[in-house]
Amino acid sequence: MSENHLGDFLRARRAAVGPGDVGMAHHGMRRVAGLRREEVAVLAGVNADYYTRLEQGRERRPSAQVVEALGRALLLDADTVAHLHRLAGSVPGRPSPAAASRVGPALRTLIDGYRDTPAFVTGPTLDILAANALTEALYSPFERADNLAAMVFLDPAGRSFHTRWDRTAEAVVGHLREAEGLDPRNGRLRALVGELSARSPDFARLWNTHTVRGKTRAAKHFLHPDVGHLHVTYHAFDVREAPGQQLIVYHADPDSPSFEALRLLGGDRRALRLVRDGL
Structure with missing residues (x-):
């Protein structure tokens, strides 16, 4: 399994959203499935280089505000945005404890x-x-x-x-x-x-x-x-x-x-x- 959980997630979800899904015009052939990195950055209101670092794993701790903006840009539902927060380490409170395997x-x-x-x-x-x-x-x-x-x-x-x-x-x-x-x-x-x-x-x-x-x-x-x-x-x-x-x-x-x-x-x-x- 990859250690770059946040980057893997962002790449996969970016590939699942087309320009037409977010109201962007597109012309001709595209080399990548879904949105380009620069397009996600524009939609989320972040720097394109910063977003690239997130996907590449060189930046792993975006703020909660950035996570929310990425969720809107990638058309994520509530469960998926919550998952993105957890990957980014931006969920407040203590991590969930390990589940007990014994049923009371x-x-x-x-x-x-x-x-x-x-x-x-x-x-x-x-x-x-x-x-x-x-x-x-x-x-x-x-x-x-x-x-x-x-x-x-x-x-x-x-x-x-x-x-x-x-x-x-x-x-x-x-x-x-x-x-x-x-x-x-x-x-x-x-x-x-x-x-x-x-x-x-x-x-x-x-x-x-x-x-x-x-x-x-x-x-x-x-x-x-x-x-x-x-x-x-x-x-x-x-x-x-x-x-x-x-x-x-x-x-x-x-x-x-x-x-x-x-x-x-x-x-x-x-x-x-x-x-x-x-x-």
Whole structure:
């Protein structure tokens, strides 16, 4: 992984913005994708040489005001601007502490209480640290249900299970980029990104876009070999006692086919096999 996190990020995001996106006229062929360095500097109101030093890693500590200006120039959303602040070291307050890998007993009891809803706890690198029985049944098609990113990119079940795989893959990479900004020295993250980049060209391509995405709430579409299609919404909640951990809960609308499928998935396994076999 490159040590010039700020410069790599700026280059990638600059390449993703065209002159027309920011109201700039352009003529003829361009040698670079997206905006030129000089154009970003003009839009952000900074010196072109200073901006070049930022990309090259010769300047690594822009002010919070410069970071905000770069965010506006590059059309970044709120999550991505926050990530840029972290890369630049301009976020006020103390750095986020390392997330605990141990899930407390009270939280384990809580997720086990969700009998009709998959619930699990993840760490900052999307490791599944604890899961209730229904989550284990939901993820049973995977060889190992221990890391959401590895399940999407490395497990053969990933592409069939996630019926909107492209969206899921982009979201997963965005979550890992956010984790990098929060703790760029995270050894587990470095090892995971290295493995995924080496084994999955799709991951390597998406990682190099430097897209950042927070994990809050979104729709999920699954295809489970035992109960068929599942349409759920996930909600993510920060675990205050263990910074970096999140409680993830999947929710299906009551009385919907997906709700009934989840109940079946978490119920009598013999009945499930009979349904699956059409008996």
